[in-house]
Amino acid sequence: MAPVLSIEGITKTFTDGESICRTLDGISFEVEENEIVCIMGPSGCGKSTLLRIINDLEHADTGTIREASKDKTGKPTTAMVFQDHALFPWLTVYDNIVYGLRLSVQKLSEEEIAKRAEGLLSLTHLDSFAKAYPHQLSGGMKQRASVARALAIKPSVLLMDEPFSALDPFTRRELEDEVMRIREDLRTTILLVTHNPTEAIYLADRIIVLSARPAVVAGILYVDIPHPREMANPEFLKIRETIIRMVRGKEGLRE
CATH class of the missing domain: 3.40.50.300 (P-loop containing nucleotide triphosphate hydrolases)
Structure with missing residues (x-):
């Protein structure tokens, strides 16, 4: 292989x-x-x-x-997770995660984007923080959101x-x-x-x-x-x- x-x-x-x-x-x-x-x-x-x-x-x-x-x-x-979480402070956790998907050449529907985001929120234990902003998160939660954003494009x-x-x-x-x-x-x-x-x-x-x-x-x-x-x-x-x-x-x- x-x-x-x-x-x-x-x-x-x-x-x-x-x-x-x-x-x-x-x-x-x-x-x-x-x-x-x-x-x-x-x-x-x-x-x-x-x-x-x-x-x-x-x-x-x-x-x-x-x-x-x-x-x-x-x-x-490839997708990168940086030393600093690099989340957009004006976007919620959900919108940070789907940001790259909405710009992607994959051209997913909003329903497909939402389904993928929900799966990643669950995977990274951020289900309850989808509507939170980065300043409301702990350092570990910010990095989880950063990982979820990187994984969103598969x-x-x-x-x-x-x-x-x-x-x-x-x-x-x-x-x-x-x-x-x-x-x-x-x-x-x-x-x-x-x-x-x-x-x-x-x-x-x-x-x-x-x-x-x-x-x-x-x-x-x-x-x-x-x-x-x-x-x-x-x-x-x-x-x-x-x-x-x-x-x-x-x-x-x-x-």
Whole structure:
């Protein structure tokens, strides 16, 4: 079976006057269907830049992004959940979720849009907050709404850029479990950037570790631990130590 997503030889250089910063240096890997893949690496190595390139928000200098599923315009069907929830403050939770659907080339009827939105509100436990505005929600609820909005277009790959980094540990763990449940319920393929090795091991089937800038793939770790995963599991701790050693070339990881 062909991979859902193939990243082939991606390079990216930023210039600022006479200063040249080579960020990504030939990044290549694949993501399989219904897989959760985490990207890790030192701060500033280009993890978020890579995700933005995959989502067509940034252009690579060289390389190719190949995706098995495309929309009617031929564009890849990825959707992004950002570090900040990025909800429109003047729209209700419901209208935030359906915003992209109403602009989509799928041209769904309002009845179809409502049905999809209701399913996502239920999936993310926001049924009672459909008419609420972002300022009326907790941080965790805002991120749930952001996830629901991204899932509304039924992306072939859900991209997540440190979506839980600003949350307290308890809410963070709750939403990590939500990600696992969404993957099981919708068979969603997920590519997630995180600085947190514990989060990566808790969620991922594979972990892509990038080097310091200019980033290359320093290694790929497979996490063959049954779910639900216990952090005290010796194999869990072993993988965590391996990640930290791989990343600590120039700086350590923050929890």
